[in-house]
Amino acid sequence: MQANFITRRNLLKSVSATATGLVLAPAGFGQTAAAEETPVRIGCIGVGGRGTGLLRILMAINGVEVPAVCDINPAAAARARKIVAQAGRKEPECYTKGEEDYKRLADRSDLDAAIIATPWEWHVPMSVYAMRARKYAGVEVPCAITLEECWELVKTSESTGVPCMMLENWSYRRDNLAVLNMIRRGLFGEIVHCHCAHSHDCLSWYFDKQGNPRWGGNHLLRRNADQYPTHGLGPVLSWMDINCGDRFDYAVSMASRSLGIKDYLERTYGKNHPAAKLPYKQGDIVTTMVKTVKGNTIVIAMDMQLPRPYDNRWQIQGTRGLYNEQRGAVYIEGTTPEHEEWEPFPPYQEKYEHALWKDAGSIVQQYGHGGPDFLVLREFVAAVRGKTQTPIDVYDSAAMSAIFALSEKSIAAGSMPVKCPDFTAGKWETTKPKFAVDG
Ligand SMILES: NC(=O)c1ccc[n+]([C@@H]2O[C@H](COP(=O)([O-])OP(=O)(O)OC[C@H]3O[C@@H](n4cnc5c(N)ncnc54)[C@H](O)[C@@H]3O)[C@@H](O)[C@H]2O)c1
Numbered sequence: 001m002q003a004n005f006i007t008r009r010n011l012l013k014s015v016s017a018t019a020t021g022l023v024l025a026p027a028g029f030g031q032t033a034a035a036e037e038t039p040v041r042i043g044c045i046g047v048g049g050r051g052t053g054l055l056r057i058l059m060a061i062n063g064v065e066v067p068a069v070c071d072i073n074p075a076a077a078a079r080a081r082k083i084v085a086q087a088g089r090k091e092p093e094c095y096t097k098g099e100e101d102y103k104r105l106a107d108r109s110d111l112d113a114a115i116i117a118t119p120w121e122w123h124v125p126m127s128v129y130a131m132r133a134r135k136y137a138g139v140e141v142p143c144a145i146t147l148e149e150c151w152e153l154v155k156t157s158e159s160t161g162v163p164c165m166m167l168e169n170w171s172y173r174r175d176n177l178a179v180l181n182m183i184r185r186g187l188f189g190e191i192v193h194c195h196c197a198h199s200h201d202c203l204s205w206y207f208d209k210q211g212n213p214r215w216g217g218n219h220l221l222r223r224n225a226d227q228y229p230t231h232g233l234g235p236v237l238s239w240m241d242i243n244c245g246d247r248f249d250y251a252v253s254m255a256s257r258s259l260g261i262k263d264y265l266e267r268t269y270g271k272n273h274p275a276a277k278l279p280y281k282q283g284d285i286v287t288t289m290v291k292t293v294k295g296n297t298i299v300i301a302m303d304m305q306l307p308r309p310y311d312n313r314w315q316i317q318g319t320r321g322l323y324n325e326q327r328g329a330v331y332i333e334g335t336t337p338e339h340e341e342w343e344p345f346p347p348y349q350e351k352y353e354h355a356l357w358k359d360a361g362s363i364v365q366q367y368g369h370g371g372p373d374f375l376v377l378r379e380f381v382a383a384v385r386g387k388t389q390t391p392i393d394v395y396d397s398a399a400m401s402a403i404f405a406l407s408e409k410s411i412a413a414g415s416m417p418v419k420c421p422d423f424t425a426g427k428w429e430t431t432k433p434k435f436a437v438d439g
Helices: 008-013 049-058 074-086 102-106 120-132 147-160 174-184 215-222 230-239 260-269 346-351 355-360 362-366 372-386 394-412
Strands: 040-045 064-070 093-095 113-116 136-139 164-166 191-199 248-255 285-292 297-303 315-318 321-324 329-332
Touching: 040 049, 040 102, 040 372, 049 064, 049 074, 049 113, 049 372, 064 074, 064 102, 074 093, 093 102, 102 113, 102 120, 113 120, 113 372, 120 136, 120 147, 120 215, 136 372, 147 164, 147 394, 164 394, 174 230, 174 315, 174 346, 174 355, 191 230, 230 297, 230 394, 248 394, 285 394, 355 372, 362 372
Parallel strands: 040 064, 040 113, 064 093, 113 136, 136 164, 191 297
Antiparallel strands: 191 315, 248 285, 285 297, 315 321, 321 329
């Protein structure tokens, strides 16, 4: 059965039909058991490190079938086929005949969606092809790496009516969703400012075991930008009503000098390793400041090439208080006892637990990053099954990913402000908050 996205039913359910905008109903969550029995057929494109993890989760979601997998590496595809078979599902067909073989997968008539977990430069060609072949596109982070690519995703999703969701898992963290509930209940007052970061030593991901640049390392050679903005921004988008009441206006970025990559390669592989002598463009720490149209400010940091423990440094602040992720604490004016500087966050997390997590049960915590990876896929699958808009839509996906190219532009121009595109073409002004609306 070919997916039919713009049905009369969907048109009637639509909340924001416009001449060019998508006309699907907003996403819901908490699907009924009956709905969960409806099969959802997904083709997986790219089953390396991340794609394999996503595939394992798909096997744990009720009603998901994976009739096809694609990878240029036949061993990776064979591993994926085994994972599906071991989960008691029909063995998928493997597409391994080169870089364009994903097209044969997307052209299959028995798929509803494609999950794309390939190197970044393939995300847009693959998502666009999938949407044109009337398959929902669920694409890894960042979904696009240039502004032109961001627009291509938006325009294709609009013209085909097929949703495209960047699978930003950090939007689904338990603490982040509880904070979203607190914000929506007004605990922090009117929000004005936020900090976020992706502080994650990823050097062994950028380079292979011999110290040679992998595909990600090649981006470090060629570009100086916040190359990974979406993990930090994932929760911030809904915390700050971006694309539903506010939007990014302009950005200013600054990069530190580049020492970490060379230092890592020299201490790990020796001073004479050829990769240690390459001219990496990427600065060690990239800091971006974004001003929103409403006048709020966001600081985004990328810190992925220096040795350090993992950290996201989320802090969101309003007229009545703030949440600080590193401290695991909140301060709420009039509620936090006067003698305390900070209150512990865990009792608030419990009190404002999001329905997505109440629903989730303990099983989700066995999966990637303690649960968010399961939830992001479960919600994507629910949208595919219900033929609804995805919870993170193409506008949100493009807005988060665009920081990659915008930060690069600003850094190259000596930290000049650069205008952020309005991918929604004005719809942000009337769109109501739609991500993970709880109660
Ligand atoms: N959300 C998260 O927490 C998270 C974590 C890790 C990686 N990622 C993202 O996942 C994506 C993949 O990263 P990874 O670490 O799995 O990389 P990887 O190199 O381990 O896997 C990529 C796979 O894509 C395959 N591939 C390359 N070109 C292809 C093509 N043209 N057709 C089909 N297959 C192709 C490769 O053979 C490989 O198996 C990236 O976008 C990355 O940023 C996200």
